Amino acid sequence: MELVWAPVAAGALILALRAWRRYRAVGFRWGAQANLLAECSRLFEKKRYSDAAKLLSNYVDRHPKASHVVYSRLGAAYFYSSRYKEAHRALQIAVSGNPHDRWAEGLLGCTLRFVGDDMGAKATVARALDELSEERRLTLLRWWARASEDANDSEAAAAAYEKILHECPADFRSACGLAMSSLRLGRRVVAKEVFLKALAAAPEMERARILSSWSSVAWGHGEFSLLVETYECVLAQHANDWSTLRRCALVLAGAPDASIRNASRAVEYATRVCEHEQWTDWRSVSVLAAAHAENGDFQNAVKYAKLAGDLAPPEQAEERKRRIDQYERGEPYRIRYDQPTGRPPSNLPGEPEV
Numbered sequence: 001m002e003l004v005w006a007p008v009a010a011g012a013l014i015l016a017l018r019a020w021r022r023y024r025a026v027g028f029r030w031g032a033q034a035n036l037l038a039e040c041s042r043l044f045e046k047k048r049y050s051d052a053a054k055l056l057s058n059y060v061d062r063h064p065k066a067s068h069v070v071y072s073r074l075g076a077a078y079f080y081s082s083r084y085k086e087a088h089r090a091l092q093i094a095v096s097g098n099p100h101d102r103w104a105e106g107l108l109g110c111t112l113r114f115v116g117d118d119m120g121a122k123a124t125v126a127r128a129l130d131e132l133s134e135e136r137r138l139t140l141l142r143w144w145a146r147a148s149e150d151a152n153d154s155e156a157a158a159a160a161y162e163k164i165l166h167e168c169p170a171d172f173r174s175a176c177g178l179a180m181s182s183l184r185l186g187r188r189v190v191a192k193e194v195f196l197k198a199l200a201a202a203p204e205m206e207r208a209r210i211l212s213s214w215s216s217v218a219w220g221h222g223e224f225s226l227l228v229e230t231y232e233c234v235l236a237q238h239a240n241d242w243s244t245l246r247r248c249a250l251v252l253a254g255a256p257d258a259s260i261r262n263a264s265r266a267v268e269y270a271t272r273v274c275e276h277e278q279w280t281d282w283r284s285v286s287v288l289a290a291a292h293a294e295n296g297d298f299q300n301a302v303k304y305a306k307l308a309g310d311l312a313p314p315e316q317a318e319e320r321k322r323r324i325d326q327y328e329r330g331e332p333y334r335i336r337y338d339q340p341t342g343r344p345p346s347n348l349p350g351e352p353e354v
Contacts, residue, residue: 033059033070040073044080053077053086060090068097072104079107079143082150084114102128106140110147122156138164138171145177154184172201176210180217188226196233208243215247224255224335242276245269246284253291254335266291282311286323290333293326301327 036059043052056074060066075091078084088111094104109124125144129137145160161178164171179195195214202210211234218227231248234241249269252262270288277284289304305327309320326333 033067037069037073040077044077047080049077049080053081053083068094068101068104071097072101075104075111076107079111084111084147084150087111088115102131103136103140106132107143110140110144113147113151113153134167138168142174142177145174145181149177149181154181157181158185170201172198172206172210175201176213180214183217183221183223183226188223192226192230195230199234200237211244211247222256224251224257225260227251228255228260240276242273246273246287249273249291250287251335253287253294254333256335261294263291263295267295279307280311282308282316282320285311286320289323289327293332298327298330 036055040052040056043049043055053074056070056077060070060074071090072094075087075089075094078087078090087107091104091108091111095101095108098104106125106128109121109126109128112118112121112124125140129140132140141160141164145157145164148154148156148160158178158181161174161181164174165178168174175194175198179191179198182194183191199207199210214230215227218224218230228248228251231244231251234244235248238244246269249266251260252266252269255261267288270284270291273284274281274288279285285304286308289301289308292298292304293301302324305320305324309317309324312320323333
């Protein structure tokens with residue numbers, strides 16, 4: 001009898017060992033994924049999306065059959081890094097693995113814009129928005145607005161920002177986004193009004209970044225008159241906003257339109273900035289040189305252009321020399337602006353923070 005049961009017992013033991021090995025393999029895999037996702041969450045909190053994408057990409061290269069959660073995070077990391085086509089591929093796998101993941105579906109809809117499916121993008125995002133919680137819905141709307149901006153669809157971006165502000169009027173970042181989208185659409189009055197409200201609502205630590213973004217968009221669209229109007233409104237509330245003073249001085253000194261330029265104010269603003277900085281920043285000194293050139297005082301223009309050259313880093317040597325030669329010839333500084341392409345000015349004296 002014992003001889004009869006021995007093979008059966010041996011077979012059962014072998015099956016048990018195989019089951020245990022499979023269990024351990026699955027357990028290790030899920031344990032590894034849990035650690036991976038925890039690390040990704042930490043990277044997401046620090047907004048290190050590129051690092052998260054690299055970490056997740058390496059994992060799915062080794063484990064192509066990773067869970068839909070991993071692919072969902074990978075797609076999000078790519079999306080947040082503006083790598084939309086790679087995000088599209090990862091999110092397709094995530095949604096096929098879990099059709100009820102509305103967040104992944106919403107991000108997938110955003111990426112469809114970059115593979116030529118605008119109608120599908122709008123329908124997919126709308127479907128996801130209907131089923132997400134309020135907080136997630138607002139977040140997805142923000143990402144939809146950003147994707148629309150990157151796809152050069154300012155109308156869609158503005159519409160998304162308007163929806164956000166209807167539900168969350170205190171969202172200064174979305175107000176800033178609406179202002180910039182409106183500016184790209186040529187709605188100057190609305191853009192200025194919304195931007196100034198956004199700036200007033202923003203915390204102090206965010207103001208410099210918001211002003212820099214606004215300046216970049218306005219420079220790129222040749223809206224120099226609007227820039228001066230905006231800067232003067234800011235300075236009326238914050239007279240010692242040094243970066244705004246420098247930007248304003250530059251436009252007043254070198255705007256292409258003579259009706260915008262004002263040499264005396266440009267000299268006043270630039271001088272105040274240089275004195276505050278104790279003449280240590282070559283960019284500010286270069287702006288002061290441009291202001292004196294606009295005022296017809298080329299002796300001081302050359303003097304300050306040379307000082308800017310002494311303070312500037314070595315890679316600026318050629319450009320500083322060209323500026324000195326320009327003022328020695330009696331030629332004032334002018335911002336070059338390529339109207340058809342809307343590119344930002346390429347000859348800023350010292351590249352202020354724009």
